[in-house]
Amino acid sequence: SQTIHQWPATLVQPVGSPLSLECTVEGTSNPNLYWYRQAAGRGLQLLFYSVGIGQISSEVPQNLSASRPQDRQFILSSKKLLLSDSGFYLCAGTGTVSEKLFFGSGTQLSVL
Amino acid sequence: AQSVTQLGSHVSVSEGALVLLRCNYSSSVPPYLFWYVQYPNQGLQLLLKYTSAATLVKGINGFEAEFKKSETSFHLTKPSAHMSDAAEYFCAVSSGGSYIPTFGRGTSLIVHP
Numbered sequence: 001s002q003t004i005h006q007w008p009a010t011l012v013q014p015v016g017s018p019l020s021l022e023c024t025v026e027g028t029s030n031p032n033l034y035w036y037r038q039a040a041g042r043g044l045q046l047l048f049y050s051v052g053i054g055q056i057s058s059e060v061p062q063n064l065s066a067s068r069p070q071d072r073q074f075i076l077s078s079k080k081l082l083l084s085d086s087g088f089y090l091c092a093g094t095g096t097v098s099e100k101l102f103f104g105s106g107t108q109l110s111v112l
Numbered sequence: 113a114q115s116v117t118q119l120g121s122h123v124s125v126s127e128g129a130l131v132l133l134r135c136n137y138s139s140s141v142p143p144y145l146f147w148y149v150q151y152p153n154q155g156l157q158l159l160l161k162y163t164s165a166a167t168l169v170k171g172i173n174g175f176e177a178e179f180k181k182s183e184t185s186f187h188l189t190k191p192s193a194h195m196s197d198a199a200e201y202f203c204a205v206s207s208g209g210s211y212i213p214t215f216g217r218g219t220s221l222i223v224h225p
Binding site for chain 2: 004006032034043044046049051059088090092094098100101102103104105106108
């Protein structure tokens, strides 16, 4: 079965520090991968998606970037975190548009 | 283009009562429709999905949803709520023209004893 491993579960970072969140996929090849952010009490905001190695599309202008160095690896980064980057970050993947998204367990990021 | 509207950011029911969570969608091509559940500080889990087979879809934990093309709706129901059903529920749509699933804003289900 398809599984997404995402870490860490919780992260507290000072303003201006760098960020690197990684997710890896098991059980499927060539998945479409997504990074979502969920602010407290709000819905899912799509940040980036990737349909293949090195292919990244950004949905919103922001302080973050994403990379996909390998087929099953998707990384979310920032050079300097802002307070507004705080939130719950979810990595997700799917094989085709008719299949369900499978989600990682999320990272709760607090920028102080 | 595709979009999803979930009516009601919060729904409150008593234990044992009917659960009804509303979802309306728009899509220029035949859609794939999904309901996900999210428990606190966790990722989302699939409850059920519609992919153009039977219009009444049964999912896990006693939930079901009916696809109504004429009403562009995919409402989620459960005959009898349990305390363990308290969670955030998201409706989502995908279609052949887009790589990007579109999510509704979510509905928080509150179950009172």
